[in-house]
Amino acid sequence: MASSKQTVLPFLPSSAGFTARIHPVVLFNICDCYVRRPDQAERVIGTLLGSVSPDGTVEIRNTYAVPHSEPGDQVAIDVDYHHNMYASHQKVNPKEVIVGWFSTGLGVSGRSALIHEFYSREVTNPVHLTVDTGFTDGEASIKAYISINLSLGDRQLAAQFQEIPLDFRMVEAEQVGFDILKTTMVDKLPNDLEGMEASMERLLALIDDVYKYVDGVVEGNVAPDNNNGRLISDALSSIPKMSPAVFDKVFNDKIQDNLALVYLSSLTRTQLSIAEKLNTAAQIL
Incomplete structure (x- = not known):
């Protein structure tokens, strides 16, 4: 796992300085990917694109789904598809880089750590975004995490997902569309x-x-x-x-x-x- 520094127990790791901002189109893309997911797939994952400011704020502007499978306790990711999609996106929006990954569902799991390890090789300190498309608690829970290594001396003990502040960033046109969709219910x-x-x-x-x-x-x-x-x-x-x-x-x-x-x-x-x-x-x- 990628980390900016080692943390020595018993002190808890800190996520101070890390915040994330997300645009509504990202949420719509994730929900669309979940609706179009393959049969028998419990969740979908994908890459988050955006930029990182000098103060540590991660702005998430775009995303695309990445095919994967989760047999047992293992995870298989279509790495070639991920790289091809990112190369194509760079031709259109060269300023948007990989800032993390997303998954649908509530919270994180052991298999999430395996996927996060892959994205840690793609970018330093990737953000993990979770979107509860199943409305487990009656609402769509949306949270952002970063992974911090827990170490004792030179020995790494475990990796911990720690939640960071997440804000919605909308321009006026996005706000109008978001308010309409939020208050509108349709059968199809x-x-x-x-x-x-x-x-x-x-x-x-x-x-x-x-x-x-x-x-x-x-x-x-x-x-x-x-x-x-x-x-x-x-x-x-x-x-x-x-x-x-x-x-x-x-x-x-x-x-x-x-x-x-x-x-x-x-x-x-x-x-x-x-x-x-x-x-x-x-x-x-």
Whole structure:
């Protein structure tokens, strides 16, 4: 296990100076990976990406799942997949580096120590993030840990996971989306067409509210507000000026691009599923 210094008993190790900040997209990615996990898999694990500030604050901005299996007391990680995913991510976001790993479930276990040892070889002092997707205590418990070695003289006795402070970091747009999702319960996730339809209905409702407000101000039924006026002016000025024909062409082109992406992603998932089944069959034979 990686550690910044040796700790001698009977003094307890300290995690002072270590804090973590997490963006909402990380939690959504982890939940999505858990929903799409392979059959019979109890939990999913993956790599955390972000940055580390000089004061020891770890900012977690992104993540990806890593295939693994846990037969008995052992753990097998697809190291090649992990390295390939990280290399691909570096081409897109070179400033985001490995800062730790995540797992679903409540708390840590003995097998978590084995996985943490692997990530300790990837980065110094990795952060271990746990997300209780099973809502064991009636809520999604989210905690962050670091591992500290317990030593007696030059002899290492054990490794201890110690919890560190964890804060949520959200920009204004993320906060709005997070609040909506937090208070919304649906029977099933909407598909792309249903999501677009709901967004357009919401946009039309907002436009209708603006029309009513402006008409009320003009007729003298509503007291004018300079701040609202500036916001409406900024919104109107941000709309690109184009003819209806050009708008229709741009909109239709965007729809075609989205449909092409959906088709390609569906084709990729099918190919991966076929490759996984062939690989499983080859191992059986």
